[in-house]
Amino acid sequence: MGNIPAKETRSRGASYSSGSSTSYSDTFGSRSGRRNTTSGVFSGHFIESKRSRRQEEKDKQRERHYNNLIVRLEESIDGGFLAPYGTYKSNLDYDTDIVRRLIIQRKLAPFFTPLQDFNESWSDEELLIILSQSTLHTIETAYSEAEEEEDDIDNHKIHKSQSYFRRQEQKAKLKSLITRVKEKQKEEENRFLEEKVKAKEGQPCSPYLFSKDLFLKLYRNASECPICFLSYPPYLNVSRCCLQPICTECFVQIKRLDPHPPHDDTSQQEGNSSSTPGSNANSLPHTLISEPAHCPYCAMPDFGVTYDPPSDIRVGIEGIKPSEYHLSHKKRQSIDKPQIKSSHSSSNSHLTGLHANSESGSEEALQEHDTGKGTEAVSKDLYQPVKQSKRRSSLASDAVGVITIDMIRPDWEQKLISARNKLARKAATASAIHASNLIIDQNSTLDARANNARSSVQNSYNTNLHSIEERMIEEALRLSLLDEEERKKKAEQEKNKSPSS
Amino acid sequence: MAALPKRIIKETERLVSDPVPGITATPSEDNLRYFHVTIEGPSASPYAGGLFKLELYLPDDYPMCAPKVRFLTKIYHPNIDKLGRICLDVLKDNWSPALQIRTILLSIQALLAAPNPDDPLANDVAEDWKKDEQAAIKMAQEWTAKYASTSSQ
Known part of the structure; x- marks a missing residue:
């Protein structure tokens, strides 16, 4: 050429695109x-x-993330699951690998299936009927709005940038991923249903179905999570600072606020402490801060929880099969009669001394707690599972056993850095535009002041201005050419791919 | 529209069964996330005797993000602007999912009792307030009588 x-x-330029x-x-x-x-x-x-390559890695990670969010009957631990029930929409951005591991290690309460309603006066039979109708996951709520089309700014432009196509591609990929995950969840659900039907007809069924005793043990004294208002087994996480219960599904919803400029009040100090070393506090983009999540109950910074696993339930992963969990006859009778006393005393007396089937070798020896006296003293910790070593005071965020929000979302720092970079790029663009405007201004004032006296200087300014203009146009051209080429390359790749696949 | 989360249903039920004195909140018939709210002016404030209408909307992410609340009745207050928007920390960054419709409305009632001209939303009102508090209070009383008196509604 x-x-x-x-x-x-x-x-x-446009017609040369080929x-x-x-x-x-x-x-x-x-x-x-x-x-x-x-x-x-x-x-x-x-x-x-x-x-x-990076994109591929990201895709794989996302696939894994979404697959981790599928509730599977086989993946239960102490009567709860490793993935959320779906009370909240599917915008679950916590690290699923970490949370699954924490649940298996019994450091975080499992995702129990919530009851929409709970009434202490229900008989065991009524309770069991309601529990037998529960599903693994609420697909319709959780994924309902995921399909909503989000408006892209480039939709209204004639020239669609390369990143627009990339965004569209990503969206399409995500959509198909969600559809696949939804499909898998439905399969799980159907299998679960079939097993339940088999169990009802007395046929051999999955050993992962919960036994009636397990259901009763878990839900007889259900308590309400103060955030989602749903009823759960009383073995919930407890905030490290103020000892308030919170279900795991709500816990994984708590997150840091998006990076933001510091306020002019006290939060500034926190911001400085959480900013990365080496950041320049004078330039604006670097002053963006990200504060640790606060406790929803007492607003203490760096929200964290602890979990006391019930010592007398060891089912599912690393325990006996959920179908094999049985209460001894005597204890069962005590559960059969719901006590009409105040809720805390009844919950405590029920929670103790139950024991699981001796079939399991891994089962811990069961201690019979003598709760008669302890009941009043522990009335404050109503929702906590009864355990001899119960925590009564608040813990530091770095204490052993405390799970903080930053632990399940370790990417917050990355997010802060990228937010700062984005702002820095914006600022750089703005100052570039500002600088070029200054040159033009200077030029015109010079024009006015020294009309022909300093023609040589003026000339140099003119050429300067001219070259800047040219360079900007070149740059724009170059970018659009790159875009075009990339688009074509991609199209070719697609073409090459499709016949081979 | 997706089914209403249990939390919203229960909160609504509890607002009816256990109402807050001086505050009403009734969901709209066609959208159960939209509430018609009234708040009585606190007795020891320039808004005493007034009944203020507000609207409250629970966004999709509620309770993980704050409800949107706005005054519909005109009010002369340094932290409430001409459009009825409210400057209140718990409606913004200090929102916590443990708060509820009831607690947020109580906070707004408390804001009426304790205007904070140092963190203004309506700058002109805040300036008046700082310059001559007595005059500003008088103005607030006048506005209350004019726009929020129960007889005029």
Whole structure:
């Protein structure tokens, strides 16, 4: 193609889109003699391949994340599951691997299936009927709004940028992923239903179905999570600071606020302490802060919880099969008669001394707690499972056993850094525009002041201005060419892929 | 529309069964996330005797984000602007999912009793308030009588 005058390139830039972009950049390169334009294209290729690899990794991670959110009958522990029931919409951005591990280690309460309503006066039979109707997951609530089309700013533009196509592609990918996950959850649900039917008809069924005793043990004294108002077994997480219960599903919803500029009040100090070392406090982008999540109950910073696993339930992973959990006859009778006393005393007396089937070797020896005396003393910790070593005071956020929000969302720092970078880029663009405006201003004032006296200086300003203008146009052209080329490359890739697959 | 979360249903039920003195909140018939609210002016404030209408909306993310609340009745208050928007920390960054409709409305009632001109939303009102508090209070009383008196509604 050789040297094409810049003007022509400019005016016909759009129609040249079929050519290869390296030749265009050669044009620019030879004409302006600036190497960075050409090298920009090459590094562009490099970045592109790196980016696609990174994208693949991201996709894999996301796939794993969403698969981790499927509630599976086989993955239960102490009567709860490793994935949330779906009370909240599917915007679950916590680290699922970490949370699953914490639940298996019994450091965090499992995701119990919530009861929409609970009444202490229900008989065991009534309670069991309601429990038998529960599902593993509420697909419709959790994924309902996921399909809602979000408006993209580029939708209304004639020229759609490369990132627009990338965004669209990502959206489509996510959509199909969610559909797949939904499908898998439905399969789980159907299997669960079939097993329940089999159990009802007395056929051999999955050993992972919960026994009646397990259901009663868990839900006879259900308590309400103060955030979602749903009823759960009384073995909930407890806030480290003020000893308030919180279900795991609500816990994973608590998060840091998005990075924001510091307020002019006390939060500034916190902001400085949480900002990364080496950040420059004077320039605006670096002053963005991200504060640790506060306790929803007492507003103590750095929210964390502890979990006391019930010592007398060891079912599911690392325990006996949920169907094999049985209460001894005597204890069962005591559960059969719901006490009409105040809720805390009844809950405490029920929670103790139950024991699981001796079939399991891993089962811990059961201690019979003598709760008769303890009942009043522990009345405050109503929701906590009864345990001899019960915590009565608040703990530091770094104490052993405390699970904080930052532990289940370790990416907060990355988010803060990228938010700062984004702002820094914005600021740089703004100051570039500002600087170019200054040059123009200066030029026009000079024009007015020294009309012909300093023509040489003026000339230099003019050429300066001219070259800036040119460079900006070149840059715009270069970017659009890169876009176009990339789009084509992708299209080709798709083409190559589709016949092979 | 997706089913209403249990929390909203229970909160609504409890607002009816155990109402807060001086505050009413009734859900709209066609949208159970939208509430018509009235708050009585606190007795020891320039808003005493007034009945203020507000609207309250529970966004999709509620209770993980704060309800949206706005005054519909005109009010002369340094932390409430012409459009009825309210400057209150618990409606913004200090929202906590452990708060509820009832607690948020109580906070707003408390804001009426304790205007804070140092953190203003309506700058002109806040300036008046700082310059001449007595005059500002008088103005607030006048506005209350004019726009929020129970007889005029």
